[in-house]
Amino acid sequence: MSDRSLPIGAVRPRRLRQSAAMRRLTSETKLQPEDLIEVLFVKEGLEAPVELTSMPGVRQHTLDSLVEAAERAVEAGVGGIMLFGIPLEYDERGSQADDPNGILNVAVRRVKDAVGDRTVVMTDLCLDEFTSHGHCGVLDEHGDVDNDATLERYASIAVAQARAGSDVLGLSGMMDGQVGAVREALDEAGFTNTVIMAYTAKYASAFYGPFREAVDSQLSGDRRTYQQDPANAREALHELQLDLAEGADIVMVKPGLPYLDILKDVAEASPVPVWSYQISGEYAMLEFASAAGAIDRKPAVLESLLAFKRAGADAVMTYYATQAAEWLNEQ
Numbered sequence: 001m002s003d004r005s006l007p008i009g010a011v012r013p014r015r016l017r018q019s020a021a022m023r024r025l026t027s028e029t030k031l032q033p034e035d036l037i038e039v040l041f042v043k044e045g046l047e048a049p050v051e052l053t054s055m056p057g058v059r060q061h062t063l064d065s066l067v068e069a070a071e072r073a074v075e076a077g078v079g080g081i082m083l084f085g086i087p088l089e090y091d092e093r094g095s096q097a098d099d100p101n102g103i104l105n106v107a108v109r110r111v112k113d114a115v116g117d118r119t120v121v122m123t124d125l126c127l128d129e130f131t132s133h134g135h136c137g138v139l140d141e142h143g144d145v146d147n148d149a150t151l152e153r154y155a156s157i158a159v160a161q162a163r164a165g166s167d168v169l170g171l172s173g174m175m176d177g178q179v180g181a182v183r184e185a186l187d188e189a190g191f192t193n194t195v196i197m198a199y200t201a202k203y204a205s206a207f208y209g210p211f212r213e214a215v216d217s218q219l220s221g222d223r224r225t226y227q228q229d230p231a232n233a234r235e236a237l238h239e240l241q242l243d244l245a246e247g248a249d250i251v252m253v254k255p256g257l258p259y260l261d262i263l264k265d266v267a268e269a270s271p272v273p274v275w276s277y278q279i280s281g282e283y284a285m286l287e288f289a290s291a292a293g294a295i296d297r298k299p300a301v302l303e304s305l306l307a308f309k310r311a312g313a314d315a316v317m318t319y320y321a322t323q324a325a326e327w328l329n330e331q
C-alpha cells in the first residue's frame with residue numbers, strides 16, 4: 001500500500017458509479033412520462049398557432065392545433081394535460097371564464113372528446129386570463145383585489161369547467177378560502193368526483209415573465225397582496241394546512257427550481273400528492289441558454305425535471321412534458 005492510496009477495507013462510494021448498468025440499478029429517483037403534465041395554451045379566434053418569442057417552441061394554439069398537441073402528448077404517455085385559455089374579450093369580472101362558450105370551456109370539451117380517459121385533462125381556474133385589469137380576482141371600489149367576492153366567481157367558474165368535462169381544477173389564484181368555496185360549489189352541483197389541485201405555495205415571482213406574453217396578460221402592477229413573499233418558507237406549511245382542511249386533493253408548489261426547499265418541506269408534510277410547476281421563466285432560461293450553446297439542452301432539461309422528483313414532487317407541470325416523455329421513451 002503506497003502512502004497515497006486508501007487502506008484495505010476502505011469505504012468507496014465510487015463502486016456504485018462504475019458502470020451505466022450499476023448506476024441504473026442504484027439510482028434512487030426515476031423520471032417517467034407519467035410524472036409529467038403538459039401545459040398548453042389555446043387562444044380564441046386564432047387562424048393559425050402563434051409562436052411565443054419569450055418561450056421558443058411554445059405556442060398559443062387554435063382549437064384544432066390544441067387537439068393535435070393533446071394527441072401527441074397522450075401518445076408520448078404524459079400523466080396529464082393542463083389547459084390555459086385566452087379569450088378575445090375581457091371585462092372587469094372575467095365573464096368569459098364561466099361562460100359555457102368561453103374559450104377554455106370550449107377547449108376542454110374538444111380535448112376530452114378527442115382523448116377521452118386516456119389521460120387526465122385539467123383546467124386552470126383563475127381570473128387573470130379573463131379580466132380587463134389582469135388580476136386573479138375581482139376588484140373592490142378602491143381597486144384592491146376583493147377576496148370574498150372573488151370566491152363567488154371561482155365557485156361559478158369551477159362548476160362551468162366541471163360541466164365542460166375537466167377532470168382536475170387547478171386553483172392558481174391564491175385567494176384565502178378558495179379550496180373550500182370551490183369544493184362546496186362542486187359538491188352542490190353534483191360534481192363530487194371533480195378533483196381539486198390547489199396551488200398551495202405560490203410565490204410572487206419574477207420568473208412568470210414569459211407567461212404574461214403567453215396569455216396576453218393585461219396586468220400592470222404585481223400580485224404581492226395575494227401571492228407569497230419569496231422571503232418566506234414557513235407560511236407555505238400554513239397554506240398547506242388550510243388547503244388540506246378545505247379539502248384539497250392535490251397540492252402544488254410553484255415556481256419550481258428556485259423553490260425546491262419549499263417543495264421538500266411541503267412534500268415531507270403532505271398526506272396528499274404534491275406537484276410542482278416548472279414555470280415559463282425556468283423554461284426560457286433553459287431554452288435561451290441552450291440556444292446560445294452554453295448548456296446541452298436535452299440532458300439539462302432532463303436533469304432539471306429529475307431535480308423536482310428528487311425534492312419530493314410526485315408530478316411536474318412543464319412545457320417540456322411531451323418532448324421529455326418522448327426522450328424518455330427512446331431511452
Ligand code: PBG
Nearest residue numbers: 126128172207208211279280281
Ligand atoms: C395565474 C397563473 C400564472 C401562471 C400560472 N397561472 C401567472 C401569475 O401568477 O402571474 C404562471 C405560469 C408560468 O409562468 O409558467 N393564473
